[in-house]
Amino acid sequence: MSDRQWEELDGEPGTVEAKGRKYTELAEAIARSVTTLQQIVDDTNTTAKSMDKTRTLAGQVREDIEKARQRYSQTGEALTSYGASLRAAKNEADPAAQRLRTLRADLETAQATAQSAENGVDDLPKDASDADKADAQRAQTNANTAVSDLQGQITQAESEWNSGHGDKDTAARTAISKIEEVVSGDKVNGLEDSGWDKFKNVVKGVYKVFKIICDIAGILAIFLSWVPILGQVLMVLAAIGSIISIIENIVKFARGEIGFGAMLLGVGLGVMGLFGGKAIGSIAKYAKARSVVQTAGRMSNSAAKAKFGAALLKSSRKTFAMTKGQRVGEVLKSPFVRSAGDKAVAGMFKNGLYKNAFKSWQGSKFPLPYKDGGARFALGNDDVVDMMKHMSQSGLRIDGVTSAAQSIASVGAVFNQAATLGNNAAKLGTSIGGGDGWGGFSSGNSLATSGAGGSWGKITGLPGNINTAVTGLTDTFGHDGYVAGKW
Incomplete structure (x- = not known):
């Protein structure tokens, strides 16, 4: 059970009873349909051959759905009964839990008073009067009595809580x-899951596990993308996780499970996870290259080389000369390509320069004590950090376009880093918490594999999660539970 000792019991009796009534209503609806089908079977007044086939089909259908009636009826009865018992258990245990919190606080105070009274007796001077001794002893007796009374009340409240918890x-x-x-016992009536249903459940389980792995990789890739082989694997898994997130949101919108705004937000975060960092890095590199090229254009060749170095001049001119198509292509392939900084660290490790690699990696990914660590962690983008360091130089020509690109890259990097970390953490939490994702392999409409052929929200029109409401049942069977519409 998920209940925490001496605290209010989990579960929502009203919701459980409402679900039970819905199952009972479905069983009654099945019974009415069975009666109607039986009337068709018994109708001998119409002798047309088409009616003979109709009666035969009605008889077959009646037999099939009659098997399901008991399933819904007994499940409804079980939930309704459990809801009533849960309410009675909470009525007994919850007030006791509330009293216990007050009583334990009072006991601490009373014990402190008793200790003080005992100290008062022990500290009496040898020449204390009989009246003073009597007052000190009386105070000690009264304090000890108060402690004993509170301990007795706590024992009684604990007994009441245990009784309610046991009843639940x-x-x-x-x-x-x-x-x-x-579901699986003597009254299953041939409604067991088919081999295909079981296969779908296995695939669904594998999908959930893989999704969790991708979500974890999305977080680890931020810090470990530099590691040879592992970093590349993490980046691929993280990219797949973002693609899954995009598809999930589109499918959920198509099914009517989320609104247009939620779908746009989910898709937008997924696209950011895939291309946001590289797009922002590309803008940062363009801003840096533009400032280098335009500044060098006003200087002699020797002066430009002295200020920037031949390598930076060459790479900046190449970056500045890239076409829009080349920039877009570089961004699109970025989910599977490590940054230049990560590649450099990996190369250091490969060549045995472990100390240099470790310092470079720490400085790139974490705050102090390493230089630029705080900026790199906050921005999450080596290209943006390098651009900002470059722009801090004096004597650069920075026109309006360069300034705008610099601002977009700086603000965008902070937003992208925060959104990526937050989104990855949220996705991981949802996956671990049992989120179904896009539901690509969720239960179908067979009476053997789904509660009344659909999700609870669509069947009952009621808010809330049956898994939360029926605490005690779902804890035993796992997250889905038998009563959650997933037999």
Whole structure:
């Protein structure tokens, strides 16, 4: 069970009972349809051959759905009964939990008073009067009595909490037993999952695990993309995770599970995860290259080389001369390509320069004590940090376009880093918490594999999560639970 000792019991009795009533209503609807189908079978007044086939089909359908009636009826009964028992258990345990918090605080105060009273007796001077001794002893007795009374009340409250908690556990086991009978026990009536259903469940489980791996890789890649082989694997997995996120949001929107705004936000974050960092880095490199080329254009060749160096001049002219198509192509292939800084660190490790590589890596990924570490961690983009360091030089020509590109790259890097970290953490939390993702392999409409052929939200029109409401049942069976619409 998920209950925490001496705290209010988990579970929402009203929601559980509402779900139970819905199952019961479905069972009653099935019973009515069975009656109607039986009337068709029994109708002998119409002798047309088409009606003979209709009666035969009605009989076959009636037999099939009659098997499902007991499943819904017994599940509804189990949930309704459990909901009532859960309410009674909470009515007993929850007030006790609330009293315990107050009583324990009072006990601490009373124990402190008793200790003070005991010290008062021990500290009495030898020449204390009989009246003073009597007052000190009376105070000690009263304080000890108060402690004993509070301990007795705490014991009583704990007994009440244990009683309510035990009743909840018993009711949960009873409900589970009843549901198991119609799911996998003596009353399954041939409604077992097919081999294809089981295969889909396995694939769905594998998909969830892989999605979690991709979400973890999305976080680790930020810090370990420099590691030879591992860094490349992490980047690929992180890119796949972003692609999955984009597809999930599109599919959810198509199914009506999220609105247009939520879909745009999800897709936007996914696209940022794929291309945001490289796009911002490309803008930063352009701003840096533009300032170098335009500044060098006003200087002699020797003076430009002295200021920037031949290598920077060459690379800047090459970057500045790139076409829009080349820049876009560089961004599109970026999810699977490590940065120049990561490649340089990996090369140091490969060549045995471990000390230099470690310092370079630390300075690139974490704050102090390494130089530029704080900026690199906040921005998450080596190209932007290099651009900012370059722009701090004096004597550079920075026109309006360069200044705008510099601002976009700086602000964009901070936003992209924060959004990427937050989004990856949120995706990981959702995946670990049991999120279904796009539901590509979720249960179908067979009575054997889905609760009334659809998700709870669509069936009942009620808010809330049955997994949260039926605490005790779902804890036993795992996140999905039998009563969550996933048999």
